[in-house]
Amino acid sequence: MNKWKKSIACSETSFLETKDLVVMISKNLNFVPLECPTCCLLMSDNRDSSSYLTFGCCNDCLMEVAQPNMERWKDGWRPSKEDRKLIKKKRLELPSYIMSE
Numbered sequence: 001m002n003k004w005k006k007s008i009a010c011s012e013t014s015f016l017e018t019k020d021l022v023v024m025i026s027k028n029l030n031f032v033p034l035e036c037p038t039c040c041l042l043m044s045d046n047r048d049s050s051s052y053l054t055f056g057c058c059n060d061c062l063m064e065v066a067q068p069n070m071e072r073w074k075d076g077w078r079p080s081k082e083d084r085k086l087i088k089k090k091r092l093e094l095p096s097y098i099m100s101e
């Protein structure tokens with residue numbers, strides 16, 4: 001079994017090396033997670049990506065949670081676990097409009 005190793009050149013990079021493949025993971029990369037850390041729902045489009053890279057949440061959370069609390073948000077405030085559950089529940093109850101034939 002292959003093991004993850006720390007890069008010699010940069011301690012912020014780990015890599016997995018096999019015969020034909022080298023996978024590098026850098027902690028310095030800006031990446032967008034699959035789920036918004038605030039509502040725990042999947043990121044869905046470029047607006048979510050842009051909002052995450054700027055504010056650390058999806059676009060819906062930016063509009064509903066971060067914008068009304070922007071001063072606290074910038075200071076690191078985030079909704080409580082209970083409030084995040086309510087946000088997720090509310091979003092999941094919104095109607096979706098999937099067209100079928």
Ligand SMILES: [Zn+2]
Pocket residue numbers: 036037038039040041057058059060061062
């Ligand atoms: Zn969100």
